[in-house]
Amino acid sequence: MSIFLSKYSLLLGGLLGLGSIGHNFTTSKASTPKVYAQTDTLNRPDENRFTKTVLSNDLNEPMELAVAPDGRVFFVERAGKFYVYDPVQKKTRLLYDFPAKAVDKYLNGLLGMTIDPNFSKNHYLYFFYTIQDKEQTKQRIARFKVNDDSTLDIESEKSIIEFSIDLEVSAHTGGSMAWDAHGNLFISTGDNTVPFESNGHAPIDQRTGRPTFDAERSAANPNDLRGKILRIHVEADGSYTIPEGNLFPKGMAGTRPEIYVMGCRNPYRISVDPATSILYWGEIGPDAGTDSPQGPRGYDEFNQAKKAGNYGWPYFVGNNKPYFEYDFETKKIGSLFDPNAPVNNSPYNTGMKNLLPAQKAMIWYPYNLSSEFPALGVGGRCAMGGPVYHFDVSLNKKSKIPAYYDKALFVYDWMRNWIFAVRLDEQQNYQSMEAFMPKTGDFRRPVDMEIGPDGSIYLLEYGSVYGIDNEDARLVKIDFNGGNRKPIAQAYTSDSIGLAPLKVAFKGEKSYDFDKGDQLTYQWKVEGKVISNEINPTYTFNKNGIYKVLLTVKDQVGLSNTDTLTVKVGNTMPEVAISTTDNSTFFKASATSLKYAVSIQDKEDKLIDPKKVKVVLNYIPKVSKAPQMGHQQLTSTFSIGKNLIAGSDCKACHQINGKSAGPSFTEVSKKYRGDKTAIAKLANKIIIGGGGLWGDREMSAHPQLSREETTEMVKYILSLGNEPIENRVPQQGTLSLKEHVGKEQEGRYVLTASYTDKGSLVAPQGKAKTVLSLKKTDILVLRPTKIYGSEVDEIHNMNRDDKYLGAIHNGSYLVLKNIDLKDIEGLIYRFSSKDNGASIEVHTDALNGPIISTFKYSPTGSWNTYTEQKASVQPTTGKHDLYFVFVKKETPNKNLFNFEWVDFVYGDK
Known part of the structure; x- marks a missing residue:
């Protein structure tokens, strides 16, 4: 969740302005799959058959990638750096640093790249980047030649097409490129419009002096290349021609012939099916969390264009939900726009006024749960259009994606960290969707996705936080394994702590292999020395210390997996127990007190240090309607707000202390310190969205969150930068239970007791002596x-x-x-x-x-x-x-x- 900035102005505006590639390197339709030895189109492959491998780590705002026929992976970063990953040497090398105009954290720069369909012969790469031409800022799509040693021939640059932009607008740059089966190049461009001051609805502000607040000047203007998807044919000399079938014929007054699709807000990622030449894209939608007199709430979209068309922005959203005409000066609401006959009467429109009918989105979804597409979930939105996969039965690559996904369209969401496979019928109409690797994918803000010539998936992951150099920004590859799989090692023991001599019973019996019938062998090591080849051995530690224990499980063909345990010898765990003479599960609606006592014992500590005893009572006013949580989960619910933030999209734009797209939570805490109305104001703001307090960027709405949840989130944020306030209580006594009285019974009282012992001096193997101190916690949760x-x-x-x-x-x-x-x-x-x-x-x-x-x-x-x-x-x-x-x-x-x-x-x- 971006609490104080709009995912669209930042995340989607500046950064998200480059494109997906539909880089398949054949121009003919893929072969019809035959019966597949590893799986088939009827049986969904087990998720554990997909392996995700990191090829290149520690990237800085990665944008777009392209895989060459020989397996080299080219990719770019927004600040201008262009890299190649060499699969033979397994190394990443910087090839060139473009002098791209990458303004502050969010604006423009090196936004995208693609590879020529005939790359094996002509060695051409194409880049989408921002330049400063005298007094005018422009987006340039340029062609370069790459040498045999992967170096870029800078002198070979040919500017293919350029168009001017308003640099002061920190939003919606597009930047994606893809090819069809006929060698036509598609280019996506954003509407380059300020999304603020329109309350998350249609930016159609026609007041004098405010052109950058009116998307009618760009997306709805047939004579402007912004807010479009262009289609051109690049000739050998670097010039381009217009293919048949674009939206407007060449020479038509008030139009540009390069336009294939108009009415786009931010078509951030596009792809083209190499078999059908059908265009797909993800459309980043507006911010409004609820419907209003101005029109519908915001929706993100996945779109399909079988032919050229108008997709309606800024007059329509989703499945052609219309906005109202709106006077930003008088705040007067007019009539609804007509999707069958939209008219652009803006004074900033330089093209024809009567527009083509608007086309509906293929898939659309809001912040809340979508009734039409509930599988997409809830939360922040950032739709990306990925590639269509065609299974090639003749491709001799065991790691290729299986035939089950033949003809599936892959789409993904940057904010929600998921990938879906969309199924189409014989007429290429939407049929169904299913999550791809929902349990094991661990996607870190997927920002570009491509099917390589080897049939594997290549993915750029932007990393956890927007606008910074993320440690988890990376290039990854996803391979399929249709054969033997590694076993899974699982080591455990209930005797990992104690005094020497300590006899430990190790258990490896929960280890398993996905391939039934595989014969497994086991090897246990303590500090590198083999101690047993049994499944469940015992071992005696005769000296105090901290020991690493490894279990390696191997199948009959030599594939292995390892699990690790730590054994601590030289101390025993304290004993902490909360007791009560009252019911230990429930509190009455009329309950006002709880009698309790905390007992603490430790074999090594003759005297219990009261300073190391901590007893805390907390009241959680409301928890989500979900199954009861276990002890381990409940120990963290003292900061239920922290947990809610961790489970939301907050960290996409905020850090606790560091600067990102939005202010740090510590900055927010300092700003509102002493403001008694802050909790109520900010809790409401998280739900409805808004901006203006931290610059011109807005926070998107989060209507899927309840007021109780956002209140807890704000409480946690405002507590940062201050000494934590804890309701410390004595070791025994009678506690007041009054916080729930007169309120709906949905809260919890959580009483936690912990003791950290004095520890003992031990010598870990090969290290200096250290104090082995142990902490034990008990928890009592009272519910309605x-x-x-x-x-x-x-x-x-x-x-x-x-x-x-x-x-x-x-x-x-x-x-x-x-x-x-x-x-x-x-x-x-x-x-x-x-x-x-x-x-x-x-x-x-x-x-x-x-x-x-x-x-x-x-x-x-x-x-x-x-x-x-x-x-x-x-x-x-x-x-x-x-x-x-x-x-x-x-x-x-x-x-x-x-x-x-x-x-x-x-x-x-």
């Missing part, structure tokens, strides 16, 4: 007695929705883990059931465990008619996993129940 369906820990044979559980049948069950039933005498269910009565049995610790409650219910007559009914619970001590089992053996016994919540009822004392 009411548990919604969306919060239960496990479900079986039922569906989970926002709050509800449904499609519940005979034998379905849900599980609540680690529940203390002290003082609980009943359960209240809120449910609906159309016409099927049944029973709910509550078992402890297993499906067939003891039954402590049975609830026989009657139908409510309608799925929309909910009722609340109570069942008794047998007195039960200790903590238990509770299995709620639905029982109706006689038919009909399907679709029995809709479960909203269950409330644990305290008995009267």
